Amino acid sequence: MTAPARLTQPSRAAVVESALGRVTAGSRRAAVGLVGAVVVAAAVAFGVLVLPHWPHMPTHGAMLWGFGVPVDYQECGFHTGQDWFAAEGTPVFAIADGVVMYVGPLWSSAPGTGRGDHAVVMEHEGYTTTYSHNRIALVSAGEPVERGQVIAEVGNEGYSRRPHLHLEKVEARFSGDWTRPFDGCDVYVDPGMLWSPF
Numbered sequence: 001m002t003a004p005a006r007l008t009q010p011s012r013a014a015v016v017e018s019a020l021g022r023v024t025a026g027s028r029r030a031a032v033g034l035v036g037a038v039v040v041a042a043a044v045a046f047g048v049l050v051l052p053h054w055p056h057m058p059t060h061g062a063m064l065w066g067f068g069v070p071v072d073y074q075e076c077g078f079h080t081g082q083d084w085f086a087a088e089g090t091p092v093f094a095i096a097d098g099v100v101m102y103v104g105p106l107w108s109s110a111p112g113t114g115r116g117d118h119a120v121v122m123e124h125e126g127y128t129t130t131y132s133h134n135r136i137a138l139v140s141a142g143e144p145v146e147r148g149q150v151i152a153e154v155g156n157e158g159y160s161r162r163p164h165l166h167l168e169k170v171e172a173r174f175s176g177d178w179t180r181p182f183d184g185c186d187v188y189v190d191p192g193m194l195w196s197p198f
C-alpha cells in the first residue's frame with residue numbers, strides 16, 4: 001500500500017533509449033532545417049550589422065543563392081537572378097539610375113507562385129532589373145529612380161520560403177506583359193557584385 005511508485009517505473013536508461021529511438025527518425029530532417037535557418041539568420045545579421053552600407057548591396061542582407069544555379073522551379077532551368085536574404089521590411093535599393101516600367105504581379109499572382117504582387121521592373125541604359133517577392137512597393141510605373149533610392153521592402157510573397165529579394169539583371173526590354181515579362185533564357189545575366197557606390 002505504501003510501495004513507492006518509482007519501483008514500477010522503467011529505469012532511466014530504458015526511458016532514454018526509447019526516447020532516442022523515437023526521436024532519431026524525425027530529428028534529422030528537423031536538424032537540417034534548423035541548421036539552414038541558423039545559417040540564414042547569421043548571414044542576414046552579418047549583412048545587416050556588419051556590412052550595412054556596402055556599395056553593391058541592393059538590400060541590407062546576404063546574397064546566398066546566386067545566379068545560374070540549376071533549379072527545377074524556373075522555366076529556364078537555372079536561377080535567373082540573385083537571392084538576397086534579409087528580414088521582412090528591410091529596404092530594397094535601386095542598383096542604378098533608371099525608370100520604373102512596371103509594379104505589380106510578375107509571372108503569376110497565385111498564392112505561393114511567381115514573384116508576388118509587388119514586384120518592380122526598372123529600365124536602365126541597355127538593360128532592365130527586376131526586384132521580386134517584396135511585401136510592398138514604394139514606387140510607381142513611370143517614376144524616375146536614382147541609384148540607391150529605396151524602392152520597396154523585402155517580403156515573402158510568391159514562390160518564397162523565407163523573406164528575400166530576388167534580383168535580376170536582364171539584357172532585354174520589359175515586354176509589357178507581366179505574365180511573360182521577357183522572352184528567352186539567354187537575356188538573363190549575372191547581376192554581379194560590383195555596382196557603383198551610392
Ligand SMILES: [Zn+2]
Nearest residue numbers: 081082083166
Ligand atoms: Zn531567386
